[in-house]
Amino acid sequence: MEIQQWREILIPYQQAVQELKVKFESIANENRKLSQYSPIEYVTGRVKKISSILEKAQKKAISLSSIENEIEDIAGIRIICQFVEDIDKVVEFIKSRKDMQVKSEKNYVSNTKPSGYRSYHIIVYYDVHTALGAKKLQAEIQIRTLAMNFWATIEHSLKYKYEKNIPEKIVERLSNAAHAAYVLDREMSRIRIEILEAQKSFQYKSNIIADILNTLQNLNHVGNKNEIVSIQSEFNRILEKGTVEQLASLSKRLDVIAQGYKVQSLT
Ligand code: 0O2
Numbered sequence: 001m002e003i004q005q006w007r008e009i010l011i012p013y014q015q016a017v018q019e020l021k022v023k024f025e026s027i028a029n030e031n032r033k034l035s036q037y038s039p040i041e042y043v044t045g046r047v048k049k050i051s052s053i054l055e056k057a058q059k060k061a062i063s064l065s066s067i068e069n070e071i072e073d074i075a076g077i078r079i080i081c082q083f084v085e086d087i088d089k090v091v092e093f094i095k096s097r098k099d100m101q102v103k104s105e106k107n108y109v110s111n112t113k114p115s116g117y118r119s120y121h122i123i124v125y126y127d128v129h130t131a132l133g134a135k136k137l138q139a140e141i142q143i144r145t146l147a148m149n150f151w152a153t154i155e156h157s158l159k160y161k162y163e164k165n166i167p168e169k170i171v172e173r174l175s176n177a178a179h180a181a182y183v184l185d186r187e188m189s190r191i192r193i194e195i196l197e198a199q200k201s202f203q204y205k206s207n208i209i210a211d212i213l214n215t216l217q218n219l220n221h222v223g224n225k226n227e228i229v230s231i232q233s234e235f236n237r238i239l240e241k242g243t244v245e246q247l248a249s250l251s252k253r254l255d256v257i258a259q260g261y262k263v264q265s266l267t
Contacts, residue, residue, distance in 0.1 A: 006050055009068065012132065014047050017045040017047055017077065019126075019128065023099075027040055032207075035203050037196055039089040039090050043078065048073060048074050048076065068137070072140055078141075078142045081145050083189055087145070090120075100139075105121065112178070118144065118151075118181075121140060121143075125137070147184045151178055151181040158170060205247065209247065210267040215258045218258060
């Protein structure tokens with residue numbers, strides 16, 4: 001197939017990956033802004049390389065004309081979570097979306113692969129609108145924890161290095177490492193509540209500080225200079241020795257002043 005034909009095939013997949021990444025990243029960012037826990041830690045995405053598409057087509061005896069139907073992961077999104085419990089939340093979230101329809105799913109979290117691979121895979125149908133017109137295409141969404149991702153990334157690069165024939169000794173070590181990743185996930189789940197509380201209060205404090213700095217900056221142009229200098233030094237004092245409650249109370253007072261000057265804005 002000529003490169004121009006590949007370009008026409010792959011452009012919608014590139015767009016799908018970009019759009020899906022933005023959509024899942026927005027969920028994480030919105031939760032953080034609202035000081036809420038995000039089951040999504042971060043998101044990556046890629047369009048499969050032409051050489052990998054051809055390799056897979058050859059391996060599975062797929063004709064060039066059936067590539068788009070039969071290779072489901074030309075567009076690939078990876079959603080990384082902190083805890084195993086988050087994976088189910090993300091799966092439910094995907095199933096509830098109106099802009100993607102689930103075609104199939106594979107749960108390698110409960111059904112670990114013989115290699116030790118763990119991850120939750122969902123194939124979705126997704127509509128894109130490009131300069132070439134509208135198109136419904138398939139995308140693979142892999143959902144896994146940080147520990148699962150660490151293991152899979154290393155194992156994938158070793159497979160690449162050894163051209164899929166990893167020496168027995170290394171296979172055994174990888175299998176032990178997969179077990180260690182499983183134990184790590186299990187231990188993190190056990191102290192999940194403590195970790196979540198610590199992260200939530202850290203996020204809450206960061207958001208208040210960001211709000212105060214933003215409002216101070218807005219007031220700088222219009223507010224009473226002496227009042228601002230006094231609030232600024234109170235802010236510095238609280239930052240050094242004060243509590244989160246004092247920061248929250250200062251933020252509320254500043255908000256009222258900003259309302260008076262009509263300079264409220266979001267960070
Ligand atoms: P790449 O380079 O990541 O794109 P299918 O892809 O459905 O035709 P399969 O194996 O039945 O073939 O599907 P499965 O099991 O859902 O695997 C799809 C993808 O999951 C793989 O894509 C890998 O990304 C990942 N994966 C599956 N098993 C393993 C594993 O043992 N180790 C690692 N590191 N990743 C795995 P590709 O196209 O194989 O590779």
